[in-house]
Amino acid sequence: MRLSIRNEWLSFIAAGCAAAGKPVWGSIQSVADSGSNDTSRNIIGGEPAFNGEFPHHVAVFLNSEYKSGGIILDERHVLLTAYSFYSKRKGQESAEDYTVVAGMWRTGKLDTGSQVRGVVDFITHPKWNIESFAAPNMAVLRVDSDFTFNRYVQPATLVKTRDEERRLRKIGDCAMVGFGCTNYEEKTFPKRLRKIEELTLPNYQTCNAFVEKFGGMSTNQMCSYNPPKSLCLLDEGGALVCRKPNTGDQVVISVASFSIDPPREFGLTYYSRVYRFRKWINRVVVRLEERA
Template structure:
């Protein structure tokens, strides 16, 4: 058991600290916002450190990306490793920390790569709603191309790439957001499926550790941050909530 724990922690350390940014995570070119501007936003914490974003759906359900609960080598991480911080624009303090009781990721996540990248989490305690903690309804249809959508998170705000093999990420502790238009398709990405919603604006993008965070139009959740270009300099792709709405509603009944 001891050796198993050491191997798991080693894999986790590589995934969360030492790895290069993957095409799933990315807020570049945004601005600081207060949690009251996005009270549905949560920080998904893994072993006490921010790992991904998420959105409040109900008093005890969080929606995030499926890939956020996997470590290097495809190791599936249990609920006992996770907490969520709610009600704070800072990822490492204030608000409330609540344990995750159970996780259900989409049964066909990663088939093909990055497909079905959505998961729901049940919290161990009910949230107390306030101006800083609020649920967000699920969108029933995809927004039209050109619609401005808001993405938010605590991801990298700058990447420095001296060469193709070395990327240095600069993160901030304060929640940030961008307003970015929906594009008609996701043709930039070979990994994209019909379930993805993509956004693009030069100099603006989600980035490392924004994964699982919300894409919002008209105060409705339309997407979950899934993947983007390697250097956070181009389009970003989200798991489209309208495509997964029925799955989410069903999953919350059995988690």
């Protein structure tokens, strides 16, 4: 479904927060849900991003309701979470139920640089399991017509190797981004895309210690620890990016998957590490093109 009518935009935004699913894995909850009464339901403790600051970021809608973030891979493909294609109503949804908006900065209206696309196909990771937060929470979708690249819409640069990820993490100039709900109870969103900068990225042992009693995390995952700052409701699928020291160029090192509730108290967000899935992502892009 196309989002072509400007005066309908606010109804799309308001509906998304109310319709968020609520998968719960122990006391761990997907970033698509949180059960606490904290009224700050967006990127918690963050600040507004600049227009065009994260041109790879897209907003994904399910049946006109905001569902998640996503990351532009190329003219036709978007990287996001497998959970983005799940709802309690139908389980796994159909491609035509989704819409992607690139170049979106303000949530109250379509900006001049916004590009709306339908979805024709998607593939989720075969090992993803809604019952396990350690399962690969990754997916790729194909849009119905090419994105036009400009200052507001650009493909992401993905981290290629473990060594590159380590170098970028060591530098420490990393940020996460999303459009998550501002207030769950009142069904409101932030007015602009939000970000958290200067993230603390602990090692595997530290991240795993918080979730070990629930079965532990996978080595395909990483976390950020920044209380009282965290991703939250409907922020899944957004990128964790680190900037190169000489150029400032952004490199996506992971994709937001879930947070620990309540986010403000724990400040913990878990991600899927991109370099671990790079070969799978490349294979899926080829498959989607073959199926087109």
